[in-house]
Amino acid sequence: MRKTKWTKLLFAMMLVLVLALAACSKDSGGSGDKAKGGGNKNKTAEKGGKSEDGIYSIEDFNEDTSNDGEVKKGGEITFGLVSDSPFKGTLNWTFYDGDPDSQILKWVDDALLDIDKDHNYKDGAASIEVSDDKKTYTFKIKDNVNWQDGEPVKAEDWAFAIETIANKDYDGPRYDSTLKNIKGMEEYHNGKADKVSGLEVVDEKTLKMTFIDPTPSLLAGGIWPYAMPKHIFKDIPVKDMTKSDAVRKNPIGSGPFKVDSIVPGESVTLVANKDYWRGEPNLDKVTIKVIDPSVVVKELQNGSVDMVSSFPTDQYPDNADMKNVEFLGNVDMAYTYIGFKLGTWDKKKGQVKPNPDAKMGDVNLRKAMWYAVDNDAVGEKFYHGLRWSADTLIDPAHPTWRADDVETPKYDPEKAKELLDEAGFEDKDGDGYREDKDGKELVINFASMSGGDTAEPIAKYYIQAWKEVGLHVELLDGRLQEFEAFYDRVGNGGNDDPKVDIFQGAWGTGDDVDPSGLYGKDAMFNFSRYESAENDKLLKEGLSDKAFDMDYRKDVYKKWQELMVEDVPVFPTLFRAQLVPVNKRVANYTIAHEDREPFKYQIGVTE
Structure with a gap:
């Protein structure tokens, strides 16, 4: 799935739900310290397994299966779609609105463009040519790219x-600012x-x-x-397309399996598309079936599934020596963070309204709360090293754009105390908690989500760490918040509960490094409600004509990362590993972020 602006934010919302279910709440190499987000690219030696000290690194895993046996022509595999609810069955990219359906679509319908290591589009089923003024893009679809019913994929499609x-009758979620940018x-x-007017079908295979x-x-x-496929949908009213048989019962795509x-x-049973444009698939059949999160390990152990869509990293140590499975790993394009409420929506x-009197308005208070927490310890204690301390708001899966030399706060409770003292937050009544700068009681309400075994202990750790530097932090309403309630109160829909002072959230960053959809003044997902002239300036420069120069854009985002460390509207807590278990009989499978060999048509079995 290619993460457009909208899907990037949808994925962000979905990620937090996944984090809530699995824990507390998506390449590598950018950080310099490979154990802290570095990656192994295209290695073949099998890795993983038990660790003597119970601490792991993303360096312990490969992106690609290590099985180098002879792939048998034919055969089948079963893919476990991990979900505690049925998939919707909206099997068309234009209409789908959830991860389960996208997991099926990835096997059935290809994007016409591939993604490179920097998460940018490159030639795939179609080639790309860009005009000198960067306004017009000409795409030419390859002659051998066909729909699974034999009809050619055309520019008009x-x-x-x-x-x-x-x-106007479209009922899906994709009409966004990106599409509105088309003339x-x-x-x-x-x-x-x-x-x-901005869409021109030049000929059967060329679109401008x-x-x-x-x-x-x-x-x-x-x-x-x-x-x-226009030849299938052209006679279906747009308002009826989502529920049509062409989407629900008889979907076709241009991918390797139909x-x-x-x-x-x-469940969905797929068979090989023998006329697939990249090449005939090795597998004859793929079965995708929904499995409950509680039985993932059992299904893998007994071979009922060959691979699964997701696996919680906190369960890896207890299953690292699963005999019939190889664990693949990559740096996830995501991070968790602590956010500070600095205004309202x-x-x-349709923009942020800063509050000059916000309780968390003092930047030294925010910096002190960053210095006070030991996220390395959190990653080791709760995630066995498979989540690790985050530094900036651009994750290691975007190494081109990360600024490795930005100085960020590290765990230092004495520094935290020093900052609080200097800012005038002092314990004047001797109760162990600091009052605000006016000498009044300071109680900070912390919103954090329920779900999973680690949610509560992590929240309690943060509260205790802040207590040790003299800050009185309490869980909002004295308890963890369920997913829907958390978002309703933190800012979804532009709502801001005035009781929320700080919150623990998570973002999926998507392919595009542009952070304006999460931190711009007109971004509803800017839940901290942060706004500054310098932030506006840098976000605008990152999307300017000058930013087509990669070095210029890298410098802009370095300055932006430095600004966010200086202003601290939020601070990142953990980066995370993505682990995917795969049966050892499977060959040519990868979880790389970029589109490269092995592709899905090359997946096979050796026994």
Whole structure:
């Protein structure tokens, strides 16, 4: 799945739910310290297994299976879709709105563009040519790229998908600011034009897209890369497409496997697409079935599934020596963080409204709370080293953009106390807790989510760490918050519960490094409600014409990372490993973030 601006934020919301279910709440190499986010690329030696001290590193894992046996032609595998609820069965990229369905779609329908190691689009099923002014992108679909019913994938299919999303009757989630950037898009959406002027079908296989405001992010998820078979959907009213048989019962794509049968909500049987444009698949059959999180280990042990969509890292130590399984690992494109409430959301203006009198308004108070916590210890104690202390707000899966030399607070409770003293937060009544600068009682309300065995002890650790430097922090309402309640109170929908002072959240960062969707003044997901002129300036520069120069953009995001360390509207707590167990009979499987060999058509079994 390519993470466009909208899907990036959807994934962020979904990630926090996953964290809530699995723990407390997605390459590598950028940090310099490989044990802290470095990665092993394309190594073949099998790794993993028990650790003598119970502490692991992402360096203990490969991205690719190490099975180098002879792949048998034919055979089948079973993919475990880990979920505690049925999948919706919205099997078309244009309409899906959840991770379970996307896990199925990845086998069935390819994007027309591939992703490189820097998370930018590159030539795939279609080639890319960019005009000198960066406004017009010309895509030419390869001649051998066909739908699974034998019809060619055409330029009009790609344009049709985008026009469907822009249709006023479209009921999916993808009509966003990225699509609105296509010339003539809003006129078409509002019924003032009968076609999108920025979409030009040049010939059967060539499509031109012209954008109003060119930015470097267009090639990092800012272009919708999926086509729809117009010859199937053209006679279905847009308002009826989501529930149509073409989406629910008989979906087709351009990928290596095609849908053979569906048991709604439970399983999907796929068979090889022998005319797949990259090459004929090694496997004859793939069965995707839903399995409950509680039986993942059992299903892997008895061979009922060959691989699964997700595996909680905190369960790895107890299962590291599973005999029939190899664990693959990568740095996840995500991080957890502590956020400080610095304002509210102005729903009328659609932007942040800073509060100059916010309880957490003193930057030294915020910095002190960062110095007070030992996130290395949290990663080792609760995640056995498979989550580790985070430094900046650009994760190690984006090594091109990370600033490795930014000085960030490290665990130092004495430094925390010094900052609080200097800022005027003192314990004047001798009760062990510091009062505010006016000598009044200071109680900081902390919102954190329930779910999993580690959620409560981690929250309690943070509260105790802050207590040790004299800060009185209490859980909001004296308890952990359930997922929906947490988001309703922290800021979803522009709501801000005035009782929330600080909160523990998580973000999936997606392919595009641009952080404006999470920290811009007009970003509803900017839950800290942080706003500053310098932040506005840097976020704008990161999307400017000058930012097409990679060195310039890298310098902008280095300055932005430094600014966020200086202003501390939030501070990152943990980066995380992504672990995927795969049966040892499977060969040519990868969890790399970039599109490269081995591709899914190359997956096979050796026994």
